[in-house]
Amino acid sequence: MALILILAAALIGFAVALTIRTLSSSATGVGERIAQIASYGFADAGNTVSVKKPLVRERLDTLVTSIGEIAERRVDRSREHEIRRQLSASGLYRTTPRTFLGYRLIATGAFSLGWVALNVLAGSNVLVVLFGALCLGALGWVGPTFWLKRRAANRLQQIDHEIPELVDLLVTAVEGGLGFGGSLELAVRSLEGPLGEELRLALQEQSLGLTTNAALQNMLDRVDTLSVRSFVQAIVQGESLGVSVGKILRDLAREMRSRRRQAAEERAHKAGTKIIFPVAVCIFPALFVVALGPMVIYLARTLGG
Numbered sequence: 001m002a003l004i005l006i007l008a009a010a011l012i013g014f015a016v017a018l019t020i021r022t023l024s025s026s027a028t029g030v031g032e033r034i035a036q037i038a039s040y041g042f043a044d045a046g047n048t049v050s051v052k053k054p055l056v057r058e059r060l061d062t063l064v065t066s067i068g069e070i071a072e073r074r075v076d077r078s079r080e081h082e083i084r085r086q087l088s089a090s091g092l093y094r095t096t097p098r099t100f101l102g103y104r105l106i107a108t109g110a111f112s113l114g115w116v117a118l119n120v121l122a123g124s125n126v127l128v129v130l131f132g133a134l135c136l137g138a139l140g141w142v143g144p145t146f147w148l149k150r151r152a153a154n155r156l157q158q159i160d161h162e163i164p165e166l167v168d169l170l171v172t173a174v175e176g177g178l179g180f181g182g183s184l185e186l187a188v189r190s191l192e193g194p195l196g197e198e199l200r201l202a203l204q205e206q207s208l209g210l211t212t213n214a215a216l217q218n219m220l221d222r223v224d225t226l227s228v229r230s231f232v233q234a235i236v237q238g239e240s241l242g243v244s245v246g247k248i249l250r251d252l253a254r255e256m257r258s259r260r261r262q263a264a265e266e267r268a269h270k271a272g273t274k275i276i277f278p279v280a281v282c283i284f285p286a287l288f289v290v291a292l293g294p295m296v297i298y299l300a301r302t303l304g305g
Contacts, residue, residue, distance in 0.1 A: 065098050065102055080097045083097040083148075084096075084097050086148050087100065087148070088221075088222040088223075089152035089155060089222065089223055089224075090148055090151040090152040090155055091151075091155055091194060100144065100148070103144055104140070104141055104144045107140035107141070107144055108137045108138075109137075109140070110140065111136035111137055111140035112134075112136055112137040112140070114136075115132045115133050116129055116133050155194045155223075156223055156225050158194050159194050159195045159198065159225060159227070159228060160225045160226065160227045160228070161260075162191065162193060162194075162195040163195065163227040163228060163231055163256060164227075164253065164256040164257060164260055165191075166191065166195060166199075167231065167249055167252055167253040167256060168253055169183075169186075169187040169190060170183050170184065170187055170249050171246065171249045171250055171253055173186050173187060174245055174246040175246050180212065180235070181206075181212060184212075185203060187199075188200055188203060194223075198219050198223055199219070201219070201222075202216060202218065202219045203215070212235075212239070213235070213236050213239055216231075216232045216235060216236065217232060217236070219232065220232045226259075227256060227259070230252065230255070230256070231252065234251075234252050235248070
């Protein structure tokens with residue numbers, strides 16, 4: 001028990017020391033980097049977005065990143081690319097894999113130390129304390145990864161759902177006489193949500209000097225879904241082969257409508273199977289209680305008498 005208290009005190013002291021060191025450091029370098037990014041064209045004069053974080057959030061991210069950098073030297077770095085891809089798919093562009101690793105470590109330590117502190121004050125058994133600390137520590141380590149994958153999957157699904165509307169807007173604009181670049185800028189003004197964010201980022205990359213194909217390819221690397229892949233490949237092939245963009249987009253819109261209809265039919269066919277679990281767990285027990293409860297009570301009273 002004394003060893004656990006000493007270890008908990010050492011970890012808490014280490015965290016407090018890192019916090020004091022982080023809060024005493026200057027944020028001038030961060031501000032200079034943000035200003036430099038804005039000077040290269042990421043700041044839109046017509047739609048100015050403040051990129052400065054709140055002071056508490058900025059200090060916390062710096063602290064967490066420092067913890068992640070320390071831990072990164074002692075853990076396997078083979079999954080760094082996968083974590084970076086999931087962060088991009090989730091829309092967390094400013095969060096690095098080191099910061100995410102730091103949050104996982106903080107969650108693991110907070111859950112474990114909180115459990116240990118509560119049970120030490122309550123005078124629980126040592127085995128119970130150790131087992132609970134291990135279980136909650138595992139939950140704190142796995143939980144952020146599960147949340148990140150879930151967020152990325154939901155965001156990619158939403159982007160897939162919004163792609164047909166984008167293609168319809170582009171078809172209307174291109175057939176009205178605009179070029180593809182102008183049509184894309186016009187369509188972005190009408191789009192909100194994850195797809196609008198990705199397209200605005202692609203347009204910002206174009207303003208930095210990338211070609212349309214390169215910017216769209218970078219968007220595909222960030223959000224690699226079936227609809228986005230079909231859209232990017234169709235545009236790139238059309239630009240390479242010199243085919244009319246309007247005809248390509250019209251064919252693509254027809255294909256995506258058919259794909260959306262097939263996906264809706266597939267979800268409808270799966271609904272019957274998915275409803276079995278809530279029916280079996282929530283409805284059947286209540287029916288059994290109502291239908292068999294009086295009979296069971298009557299039999300119990302009869303046999304007991």
